[in-house]
Amino acid sequence: MPTPHTTTLDDSEAWSRLRSQSFGRLAVSVDGHPDIFPLNFLATDDGILLRTEPGTKVEDIESNANVAFEVDHTDEHAAWSVVVRGTAERIRDEESLRLLTAAPLWAWAPGEKSVFLHIVPTDVSGRLFAR
Secondary structure, three states: OOOOEEEEEOHHHHHHHHHOOOEEEEEEEEOOEEEEEEEEEEEEOOEEEEEEOOOHHHHHHHHOOEEEEEEEEEOOOEEEEEEEEEEEEEEOOHHHHHHHHOOOOOOOOOOOOOEEEEEEEEEEEEEEEEO
8 A cells, every 4th residue: 555645835835724624623731731622713814713712721821822723634635734833812802802703703612602812823834645
């Protein structure tokens, strides 16, 4: 069986793939241990927007803003993965919140999703795996 071919994505390709999806995984440190939260997202020109509910991930981001966010996709021809590393900040100003409430950013899980987070990227990396 042939070995899959792996290609490193450049920044443009990585962001293009991020923009093509709406679901990923947020990795944070909770009490000194890694934890992962599945979330819907919106890739923007200056980072990643998340809409979530108050709770563990929000509390931990406020004490340790270093995060990673991963998005992937697979089909019969290829698979790819993009990881965004950076700092997350909670958006609090009322004008931004008003605008974000109308943004095309929905959550699949039920519940109040009143918290908006913005990941400011420091590093973006991606790989494509041909089948």
